[in-house]
Amino acid sequence: MRMGVVGAGVAGAVLAWRVRQLSPQIRVDVYGGRPGAPDASGVSGGLVRGFESTRAATRLAVDSLTELRDDPVLLAAAGYQETGSVYLLSPGCDPTASLQVINESLPGSATVFPVDELRRRYPFRGLAADTIAVVERHAGHLSPERLRTVLLAESGAVVRAELVQRVDPAPSVRLAGGETVGYDVVVVAAGAWTPGLLAASGLPAEGLTTKQIQYSVHPARLPGLGSFVDDVTGLYGRPVDDGFLLGLPCDRWDVDPADVHPDADLVRQVTDQAGRRLDGWLAPPVRTVAATDCYHVTPGLRLRETVGGEALFTFTGGSGGAAKSVLAATRIAATDLLCDRFPLHSGESEGARVGSGHGPAAH
Numbered sequence: 001m002r003m004g005v006v007g008a009g010v011a012g013a014v015l016a017w018r019v020r021q022l023s024p025q026i027r028v029d030v031y032g033g034r035p036g037a038p039d040a041s042g043v044s045g046g047l048v049r050g051f052e053s054t055r056a057a058t059r060l061a062v063d064s065l066t067e068l069r070d071d072p073v074l075l076a077a078a079g080y081q082e083t084g085s086v087y088l089l090s091p092g093c094d095p096t097a098s099l100q101v102i103n104e105s106l107p108g109s110a111t112v113f114p115v116d117e118l119r120r121r122y123p124f125r126g127l128a129a130d131t132i133a134v135v136e137r138h139a140g141h142l143s144p145e146r147l148r149t150v151l152l153a154e155s156g157a158v159v160r161a162e163l164v165q166r167v168d169p170a171p172s173v174r175l176a177g178g179e180t181v182g183y184d185v186v187v188v189a190a191g192a193w194t195p196g197l198l199a200a201s202g203l204p205a206e207g208l209t210t211k212q213i214q215y216s217v218h219p220a221r222l223p224g225l226g227s228f229v230d231d232v233t234g235l236y237g238r239p240v241d242d243g244f245l246l247g248l249p250c251d252r253w254d255v256d257p258a259d260v261h262p263d264a265d266l267v268r269q270v271t272d273q274a275g276r277r278l279d280g281w282l283a284p285p286v287r288t289v290a291a292t293d294c295y296h297v298t299p300g301l302r303l304r305e306t307v308g309g310e311a312l313f314t315f316t317g318g319s320g321g322a323a324k325s326v327l328a329a330t331r332i333a334a335t336d337l338l339c340d341r342f343p344l345h346s347g348e349s350e351g352a353r354v355g356s357g358h359g360p361a362a363h
């Protein structure tokens, strides 16, 4: 069996690694062309935790975090730092179902803090009396850039530093140089470039779009604070070597990933909001990072069929959160491809389904 993966971001790279773990005899070509702008995996904030506002998203995040924490090789590859996480909930959000999922797999990691406890332990200002937060011990941040580089090298996939110009449901890929390469399966994991590549191929984007994400790094001292998300104000952040990374959601949709510019208004809003919300020392930003990610109407990094092709898929749509779910999402996608959709081609049987640990070719 031959599989072509378009895109060597964290989604494509980890998927290639998973597939080769499950079926080392499969030839996987990963097209790692650089369309000229930083990709999401190269600049991602890398915040990881278990808690998400839906049970399903929490499941993916928790399964990823559990696998990461249980595997010293993955831990080192990802450069994981366990700083803890505080997630201030929006009014009316009930965390019960998500907490249940976290505490099944990471017992004792997550606790709900009332406002008094939050005020006592963390440098937050202006918390309403009914504010609650999910506080996790086993959470922090990782480097998607390192994770994709290490796992791609370890996967044994053939990395072709070429741009794919179009994909065909046959399935095949057409390279910028004019060559067409046929496969048994093609997976488009081109992140924010995916809708454009589908359009160039005459295929509908089917619920996929792009959105800018941006953060700034501020010289700051915010004692006691690790990774945090504040769903009341939208502010999020984490410590970095030279200060604190801080961001607010950006409202630039349908952005061309090759043409991203920092939004100066948003930089000011972050500085203002952080000044109001955080109690510590905070200076204006020393740098701002802006890039795009691929969003889907039903958010989540998963394998999606494309119109007109039973062997041409997209694997994107992480919607600003794939760093925290990529390990579990790739395990599900690889199992789906090799055990359910193409078991005869891949030489895999039901018995080879990827479990919660590593397959036979694990590092």
Ligand SMILES: Cc1cc2nc3c(=O)[nH]c(=O)nc-3n(C[C@H](O)[C@H](O)[C@H](O)COP(=O)(O)OP(=O)(O)OC[C@H]3O[C@@H](n4cnc5c(N)ncnc54)[C@H](O)[C@@H]3O)c2cc1C
Pocket (backbone or CB within 6 Å): 006, 007, 008, 009, 010, 011, 012, 031, 032, 033, 034, 035, 039, 040, 041, 042, 043, 044, 045, 046, 047, 048, 144, 162, 163, 164, 165, 189, 190, 191, 192, 193, 194, 197, 213, 214, 215, 289, 290, 291, 292, 293, 315, 316, 317, 318, 319, 320, 321, 322, 323, 324, 325
């Ligand atoms: C600024 C920012 C901060 C973020 N912070 C967090 C966070 O804190 N926590 C979290 O969980 N998630 C975060 N995310 C989201 C997460 O990082 C992304 O969801 C994830 O990295 C997406 O990976 P990807 O592989 O799908 O896309 P990308 O990393 O964008 O990779 C796509 C790859 O495809 C390649 N490509 C594109 N077109 C072609 C072509 N035609 N031929 C060949 N190759 C092609 C590109 O060069 C690129 O390498 C953040 C994202 C951004 C942008």
